Amino acid sequence: MLQQIPLGGIGLVVGSILTVIGLGAYFADMPTLNLAGFFYGIPLLLGGLALKAAELPPVPWTQPTPPEVIALRTQATPTQKQIRQEVTRYRYGEKVHLGAALERLKLGNTDQEWPVLAGIHEEVRDHHYTLVLTFDSPDVAFTTWQEKAEKLTNFFGPDIKVALHQTQDEWIELALLSTRSLA
Secondary structure, three states: OHHHOOHHHHHHHHHHHHHHHHHHHHHOOOHHHHHHHHHHHHHHHHHHHHHHHOEEOOOOEOOOOOHHHHHHHHHOOHHHHHHHHHHOOOEEOOOOOOHHHHHHOOOOOOOOOOOEEEEEEEEEEOOEEEEEEEEEOOOOOHHHHHHOHHHHHHHOOOOEEEEEEEOOOOEEEEEEEEOOOOO
16 A cells, blocks of 8 residues: 555655745744754655656556456466566656566667556456556567567466467557466
């Protein structure tokens, strides 16, 4: 829950309030409140600005998760759980979600060419829990994704089968299908 709250926004709000209080206290000739406002307000304001500049918002859910999928979450592999948790929270200092994975898989030469994770949803495929990642991939052709299908399967670990689907011209769905049985 706390990972859904942008720290940069909190720093900006609290820092702004304390800085304004410090300014008001300065003009009202209240030295103690003035110092507290400036010593805490300005650093929080600057920290909030820095975090806001380096903020990567969570990936949106493209559709609600049906109850039958929630029941199958026990099939989810540790990799699927980790991906779901990592991409649905605020990240700081990263250019794109799953950047390290995209770099290792050589899906683009620079961070400007990497596909951008645009959406996520969960579904049932072949009676198994499936995590579907939707990428906007203008610089990486679908054929390149298909060539790396085996590498994707190996990368995302044991008990996962990868399925690729091109939904539109530059949109790729990467489905991570769990091959585990119900626990």
